[in-house]
Amino acid sequence: MAILWLADVLRQAGVAVVEEGNWQARGVSGAFAPIGVLWHHTAARSSAANPAPALGICINGRADLPGPLCHALVDYHGTFHLISANRANHAGAARASGPIPAGDGNTMLIGWEIDYAGDQPTGADQAMTSAQYSACVAATAAVLRKLGRDASYARGHRETSTTGKIDPSFVDLNAMRADVGRNTTSNVAVYRGSNSTFYIRKLDGSGLLAQIPFGASGDLPAVGRYENSPYDNLAVYRPSDASFYIRPANGGTTIRIPFGNPGDLPAPGHYENSPYDNLAVYRPSDASFYIRPANGGTTIRIPFGQRGDIPAIGRYENTPYDNLAIYRPSDASFYIRPANGGTTIRIPFGASGDLPAPGYYEGLPYTNIAVYRPTTNTFHIRRANNTTQAVVFGDGSLGDRPAPGRFQ
Incomplete structure (x- = not known):
């Protein structure tokens, strides 16, 4: 497996990228089937004037170890220099750590070399910069989403090394993993029809993150990743x-894109091999999804559900794309269409009058089933362990509708 998608995935996550030569062909021989990300430091002293002192070594290797020595080097400013899309000599033999089993680390792990000195015996210590930290968190979260893994699949070299490696120094790896998890987690949010305003709750539940007027009376929330x-x-x-x-x-200036018919319900989602969500609607009159391809071509129609259903799009199975799904208020159940078009999956959840509110509430690679109960102003979230979490937010009496998304 070659991670030829790495540049696109990182840029989509807002990470600055430099492609170093023919990085997509560079590599060493051997198996490469990554399941996680491994963090290192280079032990070279970087600075604003010399942001990537170890770049040449990471590309070409050392006398005792041929390059490439990682998949990307993270410079002083947080820019990712892409070095290899194939197997690289960075991890060596790995001991078990978290969900990463013991074995060949170079087969299992994608490696970031963060260019800073770390813990030096001469006393010339250096920690990673805030720019490096932020970029590594965003990049790791994006790659793990691509791999279908959660934040526990990010490890530090000192956690997997069988030879006593200490890198990356001066960072709490558990806290860094937690930040990766937060980067992949949906905020609880509502759209208030009475004043056409989004209300977004902080991820830690400590208060309101944002209150943003947008839209007009009668609008429905259609949160998505469109740019x-x-x-x-x-x-x-x-x-x-x-x-x-x-x-x-x-x-900036609001973008308007006509699509669908009056009376349709929004159903945006990641339906094809594109970095962005597709515009889509669900038409109650004929119980069908209508999806606009990324190239603006012929609209795709897929019948699913029945009159009265509400779209409940999410990534519910191990596929790179979202599943078509609906919530049926009449029996308080989610109906999910498998990616292979097979037998519809029904999952009872919620109660009469609830509205579907699926989202990535646990930072996992799959969407949590969830509903919003306007009568009690409460999100009810079905967790991966089948317990239910209740989060009070919004005001159903003011016309609030669920609008979860990754906003923070």
Whole structure:
């Protein structure tokens, strides 16, 4: 397996990337089937004037170890220099750590070499910069999403080394993993129809993250990832003129894209091999999804569900794309269409009057089933261990509808 997608995935996560030569062909012989990410430091002293002193060694190797020595080097400013899309000599033999089993680390792990001195015996110590830390967290989260793994599959070399490696120094690896998990987690949020405003809750539950007016009376939330940003865009669907209205990440001029028919319900999702979500609607009158291809070509129609159903799109199985899914208020159940088009999966959850609110609430590679109960202003989230978490937020009496997304 070659990770030829690495540049695209990192850029989509907002990470600065430099492609070093023919990095997609560079590698060493042997198996490469990555399941996680391994963090290192180079032990070279970087600076603003010399941000990537170990770049040449990471590409070409040392006398005792041929290059490439990692898949990317992270320079002083947090820029990722891509070195290899194939097997690299960075991990050696690995001992078991978290979900990573003992074995050949070079087969199992994608490696970032973070260019800083670390713990030096001469006393010339250096920790990673905040730019390096932030970039590594964002990049690791994006790659783990691509691999279908959660934050526990990110490890430090000192956790897997069988020879006493100490890298990466001066960082709490558990805290760094927690930051990776937060980077992949949905915020609880609502769209208030009475004043056309998004209300977004902080991930740690400590209070309101943002209150952003957007849209108009009668709009429905249509949050999605529509541009090159690590976060979701605020967006609404206006049934009266069958159009999506998307707020750019920089808060600039609203983008309007007509799609669907009056009365349709928004159903955006990641349906094809594109870095962004597709615009899509669910048409209650004929119980069908209508999906707009990324190239703007012929609309795809897929019948699913029945009249009265509400779209509940999410990534519910091990596939790179979202599943078509609906929530049926009449029997309080999610109905999920498998990626192979096989037998529909029914999962009872919620109660009469609930609204579907699926999201990545645990930082896992799959979407949690969830509902919003307007009568009690509560999100009910079905966790991976089959327990239910209740989160009070919003005000159903003011017309709040669930609008979860990755906003923080």
